[in-house]
Ligand SMILES: CC(=O)N[C@H]1[C@@H](OP(=O)(O)OP(=O)(O)OC[C@H]2O[C@@H](n3ccc(=O)[nH]c3=O)[C@H](O)[C@@H]2O)O[C@H](CO)[C@@H](O)[C@@H]1O[C@H](C)C(=O)N[C@@H](C)C(=O)N[C@H](CCC(=O)O)C(=O)O
């Protein structure tokens with residue numbers, strides 16, 4: 001393809017190089033081949049502009065970089081926000097893309113919503129895929145990418161690859177990091193959802209306000225003009241519900257609220273049952289009951305948000321609500337790993353924020369007759385300010401708390417545990433995660449429930465950083481089963 005045609009499609013003015021042939025896109029000089037457009041960005045660890053000479057040497061024909069960057073031997077596409085310009089230029093190259101693309105942002109619930117939306121579309125007969133923390137899930141397979149939002153080149157090439165495989169519907173997870181770094185845009189997004197907002201990632205964003213503004217790029221810029229903006233509206237009045245609605249209205253999006261106070265899908269009553277819950281809902285004047293086969297208010301919220309996304313992209317409401325009654329559990333989200341020999345169920349959940357821990361505990365609470373035993377830790381090289389609040393949330397909702405390690409990365413694990421324990425002074429401290437899970441299972445009687453939170457679907461414990469980083473195989477579900485089996489033999 002010619003650079004001139006790509007620039008025109010992206011709305012970028014070129015001063016030279018109209019006829020230059022483009023063969024691909026890269027943001028890492030080590031991935032540049034002859035004919036590549038190289039994106040040189042200033043990052044957290046490196047300044048990509050330092051690699052421009054190496055990229056040109058490797059055959060880059062154009063470089064998207066800030067106006068002040070030095071480019072010689074290739075066309076300089078200068079833009080003060082080079083990540084955005086690169087995303088839009090690359091999007092013109094990676095075509096076609098699926099016709100129905102939706103995005104989900106929010107602090108918690110993104111992965112669950114995209115996965116549930118994919119399932120609902122599939123049950124409605126569409127060829128659907130999801131992209132997010134669990135990787136890329138297509139009608140045929142699931143492939144892990146390692147990050148919630150892959151880099152922009154992988155994101156766009158995944159999108160066009162899916163379209164070529166015949167996928168027509170894609171739900172993707174728009175993390176705040178991804179939105180802030182323009183890692184997930186350029187494709188026409190016809191509906192977006194905002195699940196909720198609470199503390200996380202302040203190590204990266206610095207303040208709640210900056211974190212929120214990063215998320216709001218979804219409504220302010222990424223969604224197509226006139227797209228549907230779905231906002232969860234819980235029981236209370238929260239500025240984190242009002243403000244996304246204001247952003248969506250200011251942009252002229254079609255605001256669809258969902259929840260107990262929602263106008264598009266109203267959740268009128270929610271009754272927990274032994275294995276799930278009954279949801280009495282109303283949509284456009286029609287009432288119906290969904291027998292959701294998943295427990296917890298938070299899973300009801302995610303399921304209804306997914307319903308709204310499917311309806312907003314043209315699915316029939318009655319088929320959608322029927323599909324919601326057949327949703328399969330999302331890996332690592334309140335997943336029942338095992339029932340111990342004593343009779344206590346052990347649940348694995350991905351809660352790694354104070355709000356998520358509260359939600360996971362609230363989900364299990366109606367099912368606890370004896371003690372709730374919560375095992376968790378906090379990740380290293382991530383928001384340190386959330387640790388004590390996570391401890392407090394666990395202590396408030398559990399009879400017994402065991403604080404352990406969860407991906408210490410480059411930090412001293414004992415320091416992380418101490419920060420969590422500051423919010424849960426009566427908690428037990430068991431450094432090794434396997435020992436902690438074994439201890440919880442040992443303490444659990446028939447009426448009790450064990451919650452192992454923080455790692456969900458993750459397959460490893462990340463220790464060290466940089467060149468010393470190692471990922472030790474670790475799967476909470478598997479370890480819980482092994483510990484329960486060992487306890488049964490003891
Ligand atoms: C802090 C952060 O988000 N970093 C991400 C970001 O890196 P960066 O742009 O800061 O890159 P950098 O390493 O400083 O390098 C700058 C530039 O130089 C280039 N470079 C670098 C070295 C070299 O030899 N040659 C070269 O060309 C790089 O490709 C890059 O374009 O962009 C990279 C590719 O797009 C990501 O891999 C990287 O994720 C790191 C590994 C990471 O840990 N990210 C986490 C925090 C993250 O993003 N998490 C969220 C999930 C959060 C959630 O779900 O709650 C996610 O969306 O996954």
Ligand SMILES: Nc1ncnc2c1ncn2[C@@H]1O[C@H](COP(=O)(O)OP(=O)(O)OP(=O)(O)O)[C@@H](O)[C@H]1O
Pocket residue numbers: 106107108109110111112113133148173175195196298299301302332333334349350351352355356357359360456
């Ligand atoms: N709607 C919700 N409200 C409150 N808590 C939730 C909600 N949905 C999920 N959670 C909690 O957050 C955890 C993570 O859920 P999920 O993976 O769907 O979120 P996410 O936004 O994709 O997270 P991440 O930012 O890590 O990718 C769940 O295991 C649960 O504890």
Ligand SMILES: N[C@H](CCC[C@H](N)C(=O)O)C(=O)O
Pocket residue numbers: 148352378379380382406407454455458
């Ligand atoms: N995507 C989230 C996941 C955190 C999960 C938890 N296990 C941790 O390592 O903190 C993050 O990178 O902050």
Ligand SMILES: [Mg+2]
Pocket residue numbers: 110111112132133134148173
């Ligand atoms: Mg996720």
